[in-house]
Amino acid sequence: MPKTLPVIDMSAPVCCAPVAAGPISDDDALAVAMRLKAIADPVRVKIMSYLFSSPTGETTSGDLAVVLSLSESTVSHHLGQLRNAGLVTSDRRGMNVFHRVKPEALQALCVVLDPNCCT
Numbered sequence: 001m002p003k004t005l006p007v008i009d010m011s012a013p014v015c016c017a018p019v020a021a022g023p024i025s026d027d028d029a030l031a032v033a034m035r036l037k038a039i040a041d042p043v044r045v046k047i048m049s050y051l052f053s054s055p056t057g058e059t060t061s062g063d064l065a066v067v068l069s070l071s072e073s074t075v076s077h078h079l080g081q082l083r084n085a086g087l088v089t090s091d092r093r094g095m096n097v098f099h100r101v102k103p104e105a106l107q108a109l110c111v112v113l114d115p116n117c118c119t
Contacts, residue, residue, distance in 0.1 A: 018115040035109055038085030043068065044078050051088065051101045058100035 019032070039045060050064055051057075061079055065072040079099055082088040087106060090099045 018112055020115060032109070032112055035085045035087065035105075038081050038087060041078065041081075043070070043074075044082055047075070047078055047082065048087070048101060051099060054100075058098045060096045060098055062096070064099075 024032075039048065046068060047064060050067060051059060061072050061075045064070075064079075065075045068075060079088060079090065083090055083099075085105075087102055088099055089102050090097050092098075
């Protein structure tokens with residue numbers, strides 16, 4: 001039976017010393033791993049790419065479903081995983097839900113993995 005990972009609050013960007021700074025705590029390692037797990041899917045990588053490249057910086061799950069050739073429910077599932085990891089934010093406007101990347105969350109993750117990546 002696979003090991004179940006604990007549920008942790010990932011709404012804030014990951015915040016810990018860079019992994020290159022030395023051994024990190026179990027809690028910090030879990031926080032980093034859960035965020036990496038959330039984007040470790042080709043569809044989610046494509047969603048992030050489309051969100052970043054959107055002229056307005058945001059788009060709806062319906063629009064993403066069309067460009068990805070997936071059902072809207074599948075796209076919504078993937079967006080939920082990204083949202084739970086704190087990498088995407090969503091807000092409802094009328095009948096539509098608009099999604100956008102939280103760049104500060106991705107930048108924080110990059111800095112944790114490589115403190116020189118954003119210099």
